[in-house]
Amino acid sequence: MDEIEVEAVDSLEPGVSADTVEYVLYGGKGGVGKTTMAAATALASASDGTATLVVSTDPAHSLSDTLETDVPSRPGRIREDVPLYAAEIDPDAALEEVGLFGQDGSPMGAAGNVLGEAGIDPTMGGQMPGADEAAAMQLLLRYLDDDRFERVIVDTAPTGHTLRLLELPDLLDTMVGRIATLRERLGGVMDGLGSVFGGDPEEEPGGQEPDLDDLDELAGRIERLRSVLRDPTRTDFRIVMVPEGMAVSESQRLNERLEGFGIPVGTVVVNRVMEPLSEVTDAVPAGSFVMPNLDDCEFCQRRWAVQQDALAQAQDLFRGQAVKRVPLFADEVAGERMLRLVATCLE
Numbered sequence: 001m002d003e004i005e006v007e008a009v010d011s012l013e014p015g016v017s018a019d020t021v022e023y024v025l026y027g028g029k030g031g032v033g034k035t036t037m038a039a040a041t042a043l044a045s046a047s048d049g050t051a052t053l054v055v056s057t058d059p060a061h062s063l064s065d066t067l068e069t070d071v072p073s074r075p076g077r078i079r080e081d082v083p084l085y086a087a088e089i090d091p092d093a094a095l096e097e098v099g100l101f102g103q104d105g106s107p108m109g110a111a112g113n114v115l116g117e118a119g120i121d122p123t124m125g126g127q128m129p130g131a132d133e134a135a136a137m138q139l140l141l142r143y144l145d146d147d148r149f150e151r152v153i154v155d156t157a158p159t160g161h162t163l164r165l166l167e168l169p170d171l172l173d174t175m176v177g178r179i180a181t182l183r184e185r186l187g188g189v190m191d192g193l194g195s196v197f198g199g200d201p202e203e204e205p206g207g208q209e210p211d212l213d214d215l216d217e218l219a220g221r222i223e224r225l226r227s228v229l230r231d232p233t234r235t236d237f238r239i240v241m242v243p244e245g246m247a248v249s250e251s252q253r254l255n256e257r258l259e260g261f262g263i264p265v266g267t268v269v270v271n272r273v274m275e276p277l278s279e280v281t282d283a284v285p286a287g288s289f290v291m292p293n294l295d296d297c298e299f300c301q302r303r304w305a306v307q308q309d310a311l312a313q314a315q316d317l318f319r320g321q322a323v324k325r326v327p328l329f330a331d332e333v334a335g336e337r338m339l340r341l342v343a344t345c346l347e
Contacts, residue, residue, distance in 0.1 A: 021236045023144065023152050023228060026269075027258075028240040029250055030060075030158040033271040033326070036333050036342060037240055038155035039066045043336065044343035045151050046084035053085040053149040057140060058157040061088040068335045075143055085149065089139055141225055159254050229263045236266040241314070243270050243307035248314050255318070268318045269346065270311065272328040274304050280325050283344040290330040 024041055026034040035056065042054035053075055056063040063086060064071040069078050071086040073093055078086045144152055229235050237258060241251040255265050274292045278284050292300040314323060326345045333342060 021234055022150070023154070023235040025154040025156055025229070025235065025237045026240055027156045027237060027254060028159060029247065030058075032240045032242050032247065033269075033333075034058075034240045035062045035066050035155045036339070037238065037269055037271070037326075037346065038153050039063060040339040040342035041346060042084060042086070042153040043067075043082075043339050044346075045153065046079065046082040049083065051083040051085070051148060051150045052153060053087065053143060053146070053151070054153040054155065055086070055140060055143055056088045056155040058155060059091055063088050063155060066334050066339070075146070075148075087143065144225065144228070159250065163254075163257055226261065226263070229261075232264050232266060237263055238267040238269055239265055240269045240271055242272050243310040243314070245306075245310050245313065248310050248317065251314075252317050265318075265321055267322045267324060267346075268314065269324045269326060270314060271326045273311070273325045274300065274307055274328050275325070277327050277341070277345075280327055281341075281344040281347070283341075285341070292328065 024038075026038045026041075028034055035058070038054055038056070042052050045052040054063065055075075056071075061071075067078065067086065071078065071088045073088060073090045075085050075087040078084055140154070143149070229237060239251050239254055241247040251268065258265055273280075274294070276291050277289055292304070294300050294304055311325075324346050326342055329338065329341075331338065333339070
């Protein structure tokens with residue numbers, strides 16, 4: 001098999017170190033290893049004595065499995081020897097806790113349900129699409145502002161969810177305007193319904209006045225998050241991918257979308273590369289690690305050829321970022337020993 005020449009990707013211009021920023025966010029498509037990278041980075045950060053919170057916003061949580069401990073839905077300390085805290089945000093529970101748009105997630109609270117029952121606009125009742133994500137983001141914003149933590153590591157939801165959250169301020173700004181217009185147009189109808197139900201004509205049926213201030217507050221919080229994400233001295237947004245052509249292309253699109261939001265990507269992590277650990281880090285522990293047999297295994301050789309091509313493509317596309325490689329391990333990456341190995345690859 002002809003060997004594909006690939007320039008060493010770790011020779012690229014270095015990015016922002018997780019040791020110097022307040023926030024590290026791992027993004028990318030599902031199944032590429034974002035949770036592993038977040039857990040490894042958080043463990044290394046806490047081991048240096050930095051009070052560190054690792055948060056998962058992915059509805060399909062695996063942080064507990066990776067850290068091999070129960071991770072609560074709200075920030076809690078999970079290690080006594082190092083200041084490591086963790087949380088797996090439950091979107092449904094977050095929606096109930098923050099109380100956005102009324103208890104049911106309707107942008108007009110109980111009034112939306114009454115209107116639907118009256119046959120006026122059934123689309124206004126029920127949970128607003130994306131309300132659970134908005135609520136999860138609001139909790140995340142609270143954690144980013146929490147003085148207990150010197151550094152926050154975020155395991156984000158897959159690409160599409162992350163981008164929708166970044167678009168929320170514009171969506172909410174539009175929503176506030178539309179709801180205000182609706183309330184003005186339907187004012188007479190609402191007064192009539194109040195009389196029919198025997199209520200105060202100044203109060204909407206159901207006794208709840210939709211509070212647009214909640215939407216404004218949430219939009220403001222997320223705008224603050226955008227501001228933090230746009231500051232490379234405070235935040236390192238890291239794209240995680242696997243060494244395959246389609247994964248590189250999707251990561252490039254994510255990078256372009258983030259650039260559109262003014263959010264710089266400091267680091268790109270290429271996970272599950274078929275090369276010896278010694279090629280990536282000098283901190284190789286004692287003991288043997290099973291590596292792919294590139295000499296005699298035709299399957300391994302073919303996969304390695306695919307990976308080298310993807311690595312070369314990534315090197316060309318992400319020349320302005322630091323590119324880190326993490327080897328493909330024969331063992332499952334979970335628990336302290338494996339996470340510390342991964343952390344050395346990310347240094």
